[in-house]
Amino acid sequence: MEGSNNFVIRTEGLSKSFKGTKALDGLNLQVPKNSIFGFLGPNGAGKSTTIKLLLGLIQPSAGKATVFGYDITRDSVAVRRRVGYLAQDPRYYEHMTARQTLCYTARFFYRGPKEMIETRAEEMLELAGLADKADRPIKGFSGGERQRLGIAQAQINYPDLLILDEPAASLDPMGRHDVLEVMERLRKYTTIFYSTHILEDVQRVSDTVAILNHGQLIAEAPIQQLLSGDGGSTVYTLTFKGDVGPAQHRVASQPWVQKISVVAHEGHITWQVGVTDAEAAEDQLLRLILEDRGVRVKSFERKTYNLEEVFLTMIEGSK
Amino acid sequence: MATNSTLDRNAILAARQALQPVREGGWLGGFGNLFGKEMGEWLRTRRWLWQTIIWLAIINGLIAFIIFLIPAIDPSQAAPESGNPPLDVMALTLFFFFAVIFGSIGMVILAQDEVIQEKQSGTAAWILSKPVSRPAFILAKLLSNAVGGLIFIVALPALVIVGEVYLAAQHGVPILPFLMGLGAVLLTIYFYLCLTVMLGVLFQQRGPVLGITFGVILGGLTTINFVPQIAFVLPVQMHQISFALAQGQPLPPPAIYEIVSTAILSLLFIVVALWRFEREEF
Numbered sequence: 001m002e003g004s005n006n007f008v009i010r011t012e013g014l015s016k017s018f019k020g021t022k023a024l025d026g027l028n029l030q031v032p033k034n035s036i037f038g039f040l041g042p043n044g045a046g047k048s049t050t051i052k053l054l055l056g057l058i059q060p061s062a063g064k065a066t067v068f069g070y071d072i073t074r075d076s077v078a079v080r081r082r083v084g085y086l087a088q089d090p091r092y093y094e095h096m097t098a099r100q101t102l103c104y105t106a107r108f109f110y111r112g113p114k115e116m117i118e119t120r121a122e123e124m125l126e127l128a129g130l131a132d133k134a135d136r137p138i139k140g141f142s143g144g145e146r147q148r149l150g151i152a153q154a155q156i157n158y159p160d161l162l163i164l165d166e167p168a169a170s171l172d173p174m175g176r177h178d179v180l181e182v183m184e185r186l187r188k189y190t191t192i193f194y195s196t197h198i199l200e201d202v203q204r205v206s207d208t209v210a211i212l213n214h215g216q217l218i219a220e221a222p223i224q225q226l227l228s229g230d231g232g233s234t235v236y237t238l239t240f241k242g243d244v245g246p247a248q249h250r251v252a253s254q255p256w257v258q259k260i261s262v263v264a265h266e267g268h269i270t271w272q273v274g275v276t277d278a279e280a281a282e283d284q285l286l287r288l289i290l291e292d293r294g295v296r297v298k299s300f301e302r303k304t305y306n307l308e309e310v311f312l313t314m315i316e317g318s319k
Numbered sequence: 320m321a322t323n324s325t326l327d328r329n330a331i332l333a334a335r336q337a338l339q340p341v342r343e344g345g346w347l348g349g350f351g352n353l354f355g356k357e358m359g360e361w362l363r364t365r366r367w368l369w370q371t372i373i374w375l376a377i378i379n380g381l382i383a384f385i386i387f388l389i390p391a392i393d394p395s396q397a398a399p400e401s402g403n404p405p406l407d408v409m410a411l412t413l414f415f416f417f418a419v420i421f422g423s424i425g426m427v428i429l430a431q432d433e434v435i436q437e438k439q440s441g442t443a444a445w446i447l448s449k450p451v452s453r454p455a456f457i458l459a460k461l462l463s464n465a466v467g468g469l470i471f472i473v474a475l476p477a478l479v480i481v482g483e484v485y486l487a488a489q490h491g492v493p494i495l496p497f498l499m500g501l502g503a504v505l506l507t508i509y510f511y512l513c514l515t516v517m518l519g520v521l522f523q524q525r526g527p528v529l530g531i532t533f534g535v536i537l538g539g540l541t542t543i544n545f546v547p548q549i550a551f552v553l554p555v556q557m558h559q560i561s562f563a564l565a566q567g568q569p570l571p572p573p574a575i576y577e578i579v580s581t582a583i584l585s586l587l588f589i590v591v592a593l594w595r596f597e598r599e600e601f
């Protein structure tokens with residue numbers, strides 16, 4: 001069974017309550033195929049709950065969801081056959097070695113000669129940089145090594161969808177860099193749905209982002225769209241010299257202008273102009289200002305936000 | 320992460336072509352792999368060695384002490400006029416008592432962590448994020464422990480007791496009745512295996528699991544003196560029933576009820592464990 005379109009995950013009103021407390025409240029989400037989908041939110045926002053629902057580890061209180069067109073409740077095993085999953089705090093059998101763990105995992109997906117299963121495990125050990133620790137019991141592994149093993153076991157079945165719950169949370173900067181690199185490399189083969197609170201990572205690798213707070217979805221958009229706007233409007237930053245009083249009056253009277261913030265500093269004046277129509281702004285804004293011959297424009301650019309600004313603004317706005 | 324692969328790319332490609340996707344689904348999805356891993360815990364670790372030593376020491380070692388060493392120290396104990404039963408009868412009586420009582424306690428200890436530890440450590444959630452059905456997870460635990468119990472708690476000591484009886488009395492044991500007696504022992508330890516696994520599914524801590532199971536074993540042995548009707552429901556006299564079967568003696572009517580009830584309750588425990596585990600949230 002395959003989804004009828006290009007969305008790998010679809011949820012409709014997906015909800016989960018624990019003893020009367022809503023952990024997830026009517027989530028409507030669509031994750032496009034071959035995207036790196038960043039799932040953001042503060043602690044307790046419902047990110048892990050969503051992931052566990054998708055994997056059938058917990059049951060929804062209301063709503064429904066499909067992964068590859070399979071219902072997450074009725075066809076959970078079929079969903080898990082095509083998914084690779086890395087838990088937030090991955091746990092394995094401590095007495096097993098990394099190689100044994102990967103062979104064991106592989107046999108849930110494949111049958112075949114033992115040496116072929118081992119070759120598959122070896123391939124993953126190399127990918128995760130664990131080849132030299134392959135035969136050590138996991139109980140001696142560091143947090144970073146466990147995370148690497150987690151990524152290796154999540155990919156053992158060449159999954160069509162990789163679900164990663166905080167994949168870089170316990171890693172040092174080098175480990176984080178490696179994980180992001182692997183994610184970028186896998187983009188052309190698989191869809192990656194991952195939760196994180198490391199906004200810098202999201203900005204670097206994600207192409208689509210959803211922000212969750214108090215169990216509710218507060219934004220879902222391609223990352224460029226999210227970074228280019230502030231609550232739905234576009235902002236342009238202009239710096240000038242000269243008397244811009246008449247120009248400000250002309251600009252403020254335009255129907256596509258929402259607001260103008262003015263800051264004067266060391267003889268320069270900086271405007272931040274919020275607009276509802278970016279095309280009209282790019283076509284007319286400079287012309288309106290330059291009607292006054294005494295005004296000299298030093299800079300004009302569309303403001304881009306970093307994800308942290310967007311995230312904090314949205315989280316604050318949703319309170 | 321490694322970028323320079325030392326693996327032979329041809330080997331990787333060959334592996335990809337040789338491996339067939341597992342298509343089995345349904346309520347036994349993943350059972351083969353789970354059962355293989357669980358049996359590996361018994362046979363590919365040192366558990367088999369420890370279990371062999373423990374059970375031979377507890378059952379056969381104690382019996383050897385009683386039927387060989389004590390008469391050697393005090394020959395009057397083995398004389399017919401001592402009033403003690405013949406050595407072969409004494410050996411079999413002790414064997415079925417130890418196998419039922421110690422075997423039940425041992426099975427509870429072996430199985431008490433099977434589900435709870437996996438729930439607490441998070442390995443159950445990891446396994447269940449793979450294409451594995453929940454019934455398969457529980458049934459693999461039950462079957463592997465059933466096989467382990469059969470080999471180490473029942474079969475090995477039974478083989479040794481046959482030798483001990485032969486050494487003590489210069490004759491063997493009647494095979495068919497003896498096997499029927501062993502069947503009753505197995506039924507008892509499987510009852511406690513099913514009970515322990517069910518309680519492991521129902522509870523999140525070991526305390527209630529151990530408390531209830533040991534309560535049934537030890538409480539049953541004492542309660543039978545005050546409430547004999549308990550023998551109609553719980554396997555509290557199974558050591559006597561198994562011995563009687565091994566001796567070819569006719570069974571009193573309550574024994575039949577006890578055997579049937581033990582079997583039915585064991586199945587009920589499995590059904591409850593499967594039903595509840597299906598609803599467990601991780």
